[in-house]
Amino acid sequence: MSDGDVRGQLAGQLVEAAEKLFAAGVMSHSGHANLSARLDGERLLLTPGFVRGLKPEQLATVGFDGQVLDGGLRSVSAEIIAMHSAVYRARPHVGAIIHTHSPSATAFAVAHRPLPCRTEPMLRFGQAEEVPVVPWGPRGSDVSVRGIADVLRRRPTTAAVLLANHGLLVFGPDPAATAHLVVAIEESAEAEIAAAAIGGAVDFPPGAREAVRAAIARVAS
Numbered sequence: 001m002s003d004g005d006v007r008g009q010l011a012g013q014l015v016e017a018a019e020k021l022f023a024a025g026v027m028s029h030s031g032h033a034n035l036s037a038r039l040d041g042e043r044l045l046l047t048p049g050f051v052r053g054l055k056p057e058q059l060a061t062v063g064f065d066g067q068v069l070d071g072g073l074r075s076v077s078a079e080i081i082a083m084h085s086a087v088y089r090a091r092p093h094v095g096a097i098i099h100t101h102s103p104s105a106t107a108f109a110v111a112h113r114p115l116p117c118r119t120e121p122m123l124r125f126g127q128a129e130e131v132p133v134v135p136w137g138p139r140g141s142d143v144s145v146r147g148i149a150d151v152l153r154r155r156p157t158t159a160a161v162l163l164a165n166h167g168l169l170v171f172g173p174d175p176a177a178t179a180h181l182v183v184a185i186e187e188s189a190e191a192e193i194a195a196a197a198i199g200g201a202v203d204f205p206p207g208a209r210e211a212v213r214a215a216i217a218r219v220a221s
Ligand SMILES: [Zn+2]
Pocket: 032, 099, 100, 101, 166, 167
């Protein structure tokens, strides 16, 4: 496939993923989010600063170094290139990244509480461990980006992090799988908060997470 074909295909997938997030009801009131897909080892396709009503041709091509190569980007979005690039650099197999302010997941981020893995969808859609919290740093700042890279180093198998006092950052092989995980994480956070009112959520029985992980690996292989 040509570079243009790959770009077109990924742009369509990102727009679909954004629509899925709105349809699933996991967006915050502001509708704030940014989504990206890896083009290659040094470039990504990024939402231009809004996602509601997004069209494929509105996505921007940017370098991991922050340079805008093609398309328009609102200045607020330039700040988040480093956040996305840090994940692509740390995780060579990641193909897509989604950042949202999904309300229940953000409640955990604001409370500086890791989100436990205690629901079936979260396990099934790729997060078989708690979602760790990255310490606060202003959006796109060196402190924030270093914090993300540091947590990814310490937690080599996590597919998501909570950004303290901010929101959620999820990554996966492609835009659709990543959007599924955003929804699963938001549902899990909602269930945790609801369960707190009736005595608190309870862990899976011993070995259950490992068994599901093994079953998924068998199906995938
Ligand atoms: Zn944000």
